[in-house]
Amino acid sequence: MDTIFALATVPGKSGVAVIRVSGPDALSSCVTFGFEPPAARQAALRRLNHKDRGFLDEALVLVFEDGASFTGEPVVEFQTHGSLAIVNAVLEALKEIPNFRSAEPGEFTRRALANGRLDLTQVEALSDLIDAETEMQRKQALKGFTGRLREKAETWRADLIHAVSLLEATIDFADEEVPVDVSEDVNRLLSGVLKTIDAEVEGFGVAERVRTGFEVAIVGPPNAGKSTLLNALAGRDAAITSEIAGTTRDVIEVRMDLESLPVTFLDTAGLRMTDDTVESIGIQRAMDRAKAADLRVFLKGDGDFGDLEPTEMDIVVQGKADLRADGDGISGLTGAGIQNLVDRVKSVLLSRVASAGLVSHQRQNDVLVEAKTYLEAAMGFVGSGPEHYDLASEELRSAIFTLERLVGRVDVEDVLDKVFSSFCIGK
Template sequence: MQQFEPIAALATAPGIGAIAVVRVSGEGAIDITNRIFKGKDLSTQPSHTAHFGTLRQPDGTLIDEVLVTVFRAPTSFTKEDVVEISCHGSDYIIRQILTRLTREGVRLARPGEFTQRAFLNGQFDLVQAEAVADLIAADSEASHRSALSQLRGGFSRKLKDLRQQLIDFVALVELELDFGEEDVEFARRDQLRSLMVDVRRVLHPLIESFSVGNAVKNGVPTVIVGKPNAGKSTLLNALLDEEKAIVSDIPGTTRDVIEDELFIDGIRFRLIDTAGLRHTTDTIEAIGVERTRQQMEKASVVVYLFDGAETTPGELRRTIAELEEAGKPYLLVGNKADLTLDSGRQTLDDIAGKGKIIWISARDQRIDELKAALSLRVRTDSAVQTDGALITNARHLEHLTATDEALARAINGLDAGVTADWLAMDLRVALRHLGELTGEITTDDLLDSIFGRFCIGK
């Protein structure tokens, strides 16, 4: 465990409130707080205990009545001595406490410095440290669950075990280089190949999960498209339960992108209503149609809405072919189910395949099946089959991809019978990226970049 100078910061959100918490961590944190605290002698109190008393200025002037909680190293968040001072949530009181602490030798903390110390002291690895920020920022059940999984170890524990096995093999390969003239083989090539295949088998679903994980973290981009007057704006209003978009019988009313958010089963969806897809000579509407196509390219899910009472079998076939060619996950949604004849629905169902069309009535807000389908689409996406671990961070994706590419080169080299020095070179690259991912290999610039994005007090 490293020893650091004491630091302090407001750990709760800034602003006036009933309660605020000032956190102090580092060498001497308990003794320093004890010098300005009037109550029990904090230096003799056991860890994880709370004590009522007052904080005072050097001349005895009362600052506030407080509750001080003591956490002794190494059983605190930072693995250092930590004190948390719960006071009244007045900006003035908070300033007075922080000023009083700085006069006793405490430094104001930088953004993310408490979590950075926890990482440097071995409380968790770098992936888990980054998950702390994601957990604080989580605004949906899905993003909360993903961050919590990473905070508890998630995929990093498995990667650490595999990395250690790779290290053992690399050591044997490196040893062979010392006996190059003797033509000896310490690392069994069949076992090494099997291990590299196993590592890649773990990496692939994690890499593939990034598109879903990033969407879960930032909201799943969901584009509502279809021909003019299919009911897209009515559907958006029904999903949001408010009059967000203008609804009109005049085709082409929506000419720009309209966006809002919706939570379904704890998943945040970024709903995007777009201009109707059709050929038009109207310059403004044509721009809207082009923006619709751009949004489809960026979407994670495309909701294609069509008028069940007006759409012909030929039109539906062409639509399905275009959606398949686009290669985006999509849901076929038949609107105006209340106005569609049973025979017409049967024909369209036969074309799309049984159960492929979700029938709704946006005007009557009969949309529960669509909500369930959207939730199911995200939860059962093939990229999510990673034992609950999702990649939500671009830095993680970069290192996982680089590791996979290095191992692929090593496997190809092994099959081609390359010498040990070439093999060792690719294995070293793979190990470096795995180490940088979990923080076993770090630079000051990397740590400053990661923890600088945290809020002060965390």
């Protein structure tokens, strides 16, 4: 196997740059720079010298032994000064070592998976952790990275193996002193697994939204103050505002951290009847995005909401409160009512987050839905009597195999390339 290396920190000028080397010959990189590998897990200050380029830099060197590193392989990390010239010189020197090559995106993590240091759910959570922009995303990603979903899958697997053993004992030893009717115990085990899998599947939508971000659409008739409100929320002029109806013709997005919630506010075209072809397209896009949004804020103005009607989960407020004698409603121009609106949006979304499960990726959800199908079929066969226990056993074996795919033990090559393509080179 090749030894791989890469810059593990962000490219560019910085105080410190970390260059990671992993593989069977990783320790020889130290010899290339003119010193013997330091003791494992003890930081050592060393001069990096090259036979042709001379003195490259003074670096802090860390060695991790085989089986005790992130990848599970021997690893050396060089913490150099964060100069582009220094980093490039060190990388060029490593490239000259036989059997050394630059790492591909996500290859360090892929080796960690292959060497049993991480399971596939942890790999996906690690990607989420790197991409996390809000506190809530960080907390959710850490649940997966610390193995919470894997632990739950192991519990499901153990219960299903127990259920299979009960069924097969009845099948294989029907003439001996074993219980013939094991349906009650088997059903109890399967019901418990199904109940917890159902909870994860039901919580998937919200968990995925925490990972990718909620969408809140601002809708209403023309000149209700939608674009001004978006600009006030964003703290900048993200949308063009004017008194001319139809100014906003496309959906304008502003992503923000709403007190730990990842939220994208959408400014949409004013809802009205129009003969303008381009504006009509914008209105249709507004309708489509608003219907797909997690929450809609309806601003009342001079006009109705057309074919888009508020539901009990939506927020309806009066726009342009600064122009009203009673000051009722919300104003993006003066800021009146904005904090109250933000609090209402946050309250609605937080009430949904409470139902979020550990499953936050479509792949994970698809696996659990497939496992559910096998479990429900198995319960049907168990209910049909001992003569169908062999069929129930086969369905349970399929369910167990499917759960193995959840954590990446079997049949994952078709998804690995997609998973690791989102990683940076040094991870």
